Amino acid sequence: MAAPLLTLQNIHLTFGGQPLLTGTELSVFDNDRICLVGRNGSGKSTLLKIAAELIQPDKGERVVKGGATVRYLPQEPDLSTFPSTLAYVEAGLTSGDDHYRAQYLLNELGLTGDEDPKRLSGGEARRAALARVLAPEPDVLLLDEPTNHLDLPAIEWLETELKSLRSALVLISHDRRFLVDLSRATVWLDRGVMRRMDKPFDAFEEWRDEILEQEERERHKLDRKIAMEEDWVRYGVSGRRKRNMRRLGDLFQMRQDRREARRAQGNVQMTVSEAEASGKLVAEATGISKAFGDRVILDNF
Numbered sequence: 001m002a003a004p005l006l007t008l009q010n011i012h013l014t015f016g017g018q019p020l021l022t023g024t025e026l027s028v029f030d031n032d033r034i035c036l037v038g039r040n041g042s043g044k045s046t047l048l049k050i051a052a053e054l055i056q057p058d059k060g061e062r063v064v065k066g067g068a069t070v071r072y073l074p075q076e077p078d079l080s081t082f083p084s085t086l087a088y089v090e091a092g093l094t095s096g097d098d099h100y101r102a103q104y105l106l107n108e109l110g111l112t113g114d115e116d117p118k119r120l121s122g123g124e125a126r127r128a129a130l131a132r133v134l135a136p137e138p139d140v141l142l143l144d145e146p147t148n149h150l151d152l153p154a155i156e157w158l159e160t161e162l163k164s165l166r167s168a169l170v171l172i173s174h175d176r177r178f179l180v181d182l183s184r185a186t187v188w189l190d191r192g193v194m195r196r197m198d199k200p201f202d203a204f205e206e207w208r209d210e211i212l213e214q215e216e217r218e219r220h221k222l223d224r225k226i227a228m229e230e231d232w233v234r235y236g237v238s239g240r241r242k243r244n245m246r247r248l249g250d251l252f253q254m255r256q257d258r259r260e261a262r263r264a265q266g267n268v269q270m271t272v273s274e275a276e277a278s279g280k281l282v283a284e285a286t287g288i289s290k291a292f293g294d295r296v297i298l299d300n301f
């Protein structure tokens with residue numbers, strides 16, 4: 001197998017108290033289209049920032065294959081220091097890149113390039129940021145929530161564009177459809193550790209549940225073993241024989257393993273229930289108008 005384009009090896013990172021990443025591994029190969037999944041706060045964005053070399057881990061290695069280019073789309077892009085959207089996109093290009101493609105992508109995404117970055121909506125900022133990372137056609141594209149703030153036509157455009165690129169992809173997204181359509185492999189970040197399945201995202205839940213059930217079975221086995229050994233301690237240890245000392249040592253180790261195991265958190269069932277209209281008037285607005293220069297947002301609303 002050819003060497004990976006990008007590898008993270010044995011990554012450790014702690015912010016303050018609880019360790020976030022504990023020996024996390026990630027390899028990105030040519031043609032990979034990986035979706036990176038995990039609970040809110042599990043460290044997905046942090047790991048992508050380490051892959052983009054924006055954060056240094058406490059321990060571990062980041063290796064990029066010689067000459068390979070990596071581009072990163074942040075969850076919250078910041079364009080504020082650039083005079084225009086085009087300047088922002090062009091600042092992401094290197095000498096060999098095609099400047100025409102920067103303008104072309106902005107137009108495809110519904111922007112002119114003249115927009116003032118300080119006055120963009122969330123969706124416009126996201127589209128400019130997408131143009132910036134797509135323009136150089138990097139070997140590896142790291143995308144954190146690329147569909148945030150995008151409307152359906154823009155999401156569909158993005159899907160088609162990403163499928164036509166030769167770049168390897170690592171995607172974080174809450175958009176199920178987007179992940180199912182694009183991914184070829186799924187990596188799951190769970191309690192600091194990464195697991196990879198070479199199947200698209202639609203196979204994720206079944207795979208995850210199997211792993212969690214296996215873990216639960218092993219925990220029961222360990223609990224039973226500890227209980228048996230505790231019985232033995234209570235009723236049977238005779239003398240400080242070497243064998244007995246070893247057996248006691250094993251018991252202490254098992255107890256420690258059990259304490260240190262970070263249990264999987266329960267799956268939160270999210271149900272959004274629609275509130276009934278109460279009939280109570282909460283707010284009333286009349287005759288509201290707002291414009292930015294000539295651009296009218298509300299007119300006597």
Ligand SMILES: Nc1ncnc2c1ncn2[C@@H]1O[C@H](COP(=O)(O)OP(=O)(O)OP(=O)(O)O)[C@@H](O)[C@H]1O
Binds near residue numbers: 015040041043044045
């Ligand atoms: N610079 C930082 N300093 C301290 N804690 C941080 C920092 N960045 C992130 N964290 C914490 O690390 C944890 C992981 O954050 P991260 O943004 O990587 O999660 P995530 O998996 O991307 O979550 P989400 O799905 O909500 O985007 C969170 O508990 C977060 O509060």
Ligand SMILES: [Mg+2]
Binds near residue numbers: 044045046075
């Ligand atoms: Mg995140």
